[in-house]
Amino acid sequence: MFKLLIYAVFLYVIYRLLTGSRKKKPVGSGSGGQGAGEISIHDQLVEDPVCHIYIPKRQAIVLHDTDTPVFFCSEQCRKIYCDSREIKLS
Numbered sequence: 001m002f003k004l005l006i007y008a009v010f011l012y013v014i015y016r017l018l019t020g021s022r023k024k025k026p027v028g029s030g031s032g033g034q035g036a037g038e039i040s041i042h043d044q045l046v047e048d049p050v051c052h053i054y055i056p057k058r059q060a061i062v063l064h065d066t067d068t069p070v071f072f073c074s075e076q077c078r079k080i081y082c083d084s085r086e087i088k089l090s
Contacts, residue, residue: 050077063087 045054053073060071061078065087072078082089 016040046071048073048077 015089017046021077043056043058046057046060047054049072050059050072051073055073057071059074060073063070063081070081072081079089081087
């Protein structure tokens with residue numbers, strides 16, 4: 001009976017060692033960081049209101065003219081949006 005308990009504890013420790021090493025680190029933790037052009041898997045996609053394509057939030061051009069920010073894929077889309085709403089760009 002005692003041997004069975006020792007085997008069970010041993011198998012549990014091995015299981016924890018194997019599954020513990022598979023855990024992913026949270027984004028932004030640890031040393032190093034992301035290289036140029038890399039996009040985080042957890043990066044949020046936002047829709048451009050002009051051309052309706054989705055782009056990563058970190059790469060978007062942001063207009064902070066209203067209470068809620070508006071995200072664009074390019075300066076051209078931002079300009080079209082501002083011209084249609086008669087918003088002056090600073």
